[in-house]
Amino acid sequence: MLTLTNIHYAYDQTPAVIDCNFTVAPAQRLAIIGPSGCGKSTLLRIIAGLEPGHRGTISYDGVDITQQPAQQRRIGLMFQDHALFPHLSVAANIGYGLHGQAKSAIVARVESLLQLVGLPHLAQRYPDQLSGGERQRVALARSLAPSPRLLLLDEPFASLDRSLRDRLLDELPQWLTREGVAAIYVTHDANEACQIASDMLVMRAGQIVRQGPVATLYNDPQSQFVASLLGMPHSVAYTATPHGITTLFGDVAIAAPAHVGRLLIPADVGMILDPNVPVALFHGVVTASFLRAPWQRLRITSLAGDAQFDYDMPQHLAPIIGTTVTLPVRLDRLTFVASDD
Known part of the structure; x- marks a missing residue:
């Protein structure tokens, strides 16, 4: 279980994340929603170990990982821009984080993930030969390859057209379930959050203003701000x-x-x-x-x-x-x- 306690972070003395506390259970899918600039992406980077200098503690299964380097946390991170290596094939991109393992194990893992995301026929192609949706599938497979215990997704499908985004949103929960990995999904779209997650956390100006099961937040948003963010703007x-x-x-x-x-x-x-x-x-x-x-x-x-x-x-x-x-x-x-x- 991931546990964040009193996480606080500032850019040049300007608070970006303010006293955030929450947990993510094994295999749980949590959505973080909020307007642009509210601290969602910064919070993900802190969890991943990419933003040193924050206050508070991060632990996983009771072990303090606050000072642990990013590569040792077993936490995957997938951004909107997918960041594939242009000089590597699809298969090589997916297997990039598996160096040090036996070649046969790498091949088997890559083949399994290609099957999972529906791209076994594109293993030897390069990123510039893929569509936007195919590149996102490769990026997701690469994030899953090292078998992270937690996957962080920062608006991964925001650049895709609506029909393709809907298809990937339908498939992503199935992939996460098969891999048995917990996930935190950042978005400003409440409909996306509901498709992906069972629980939701709402941020505003660096602070968590509401959190709980998705249905609870919809039935009792408690504030005009949360209601509007969840697609209920009229009051x-x-x-x-x-x-x-x-x-x-x-x-x-x-x-x-x-x-x-x-x-x-x-x-x-x-x-x-x-x-x-x-x-x-x-x-x-x-x-x-x-x-x-x-x-x-x-x-x-x-x-x-x-x-x-x-x-x-x-x-x-x-x-x-x-x-x-x-x-x-x-x-x-x-x-x-x-x-x-």
Whole structure:
């Protein structure tokens, strides 16, 4: 098990990672998400042993590896730019980190990994003869070749087109499971994080602001920042009253914490399949409409004009701009989060 305790790192006295604490169990897949510049990549480099000078301790299975050189940590690292050696074949790239082993063992390991990533027919090609997706598969195979106990992946598929990225995201968990390796996957895309990981850690300005199982974070993001990062960007301010809450879209008869301040608009607003489910009615006007395939995205603005949220619906049902609408919202789907104001 990897354990980070009070990890702190600064560039020229500017904090980049601030008092980070978390663990990664054997074979666990953890995603780290956050906006650009929040410290995600720096944290990976610290774990890999590539950023000396940090405070705090890093241990693996109870052994302190804080001062251990990177090559002795048995931790693999894969970047977005794959960094293959252009003068080496695919097979030689994959086997590069296996020097010192018997030749027969190297050949067997390389062949096994080529089969794993679906490239046995490209063993003798060179990186400039490969597509972007093929190069990423080779880079991943090379990272797995020394049998690391932990693999660190820093937005490895960010440069690939959507269809290819989706295919690799489907395959990566299978490869990690077969190899029995734990992984930390850094991304700014919450959908990627959910495909790869069972647990998630959210960073903001160098600090961990939320961590736990993916489903827990989605069901209870606790803050407007985390909700937005997880693809739930639409919320409205409310005021708690003795009878429920008041919003610019209407009143809702539901108990709410007075100190939180924002009401998340659920993605399924307006989709009420059970007529017995209690709902609140939100009133607004369509002020913008554009295609967000396969849906039509409407911007719903309060009648007072001071609040808005976006709502996706089938294109053939979408009302035109200027239409006044009333949307039912299931009371059991409402979530309250802390405001970023």
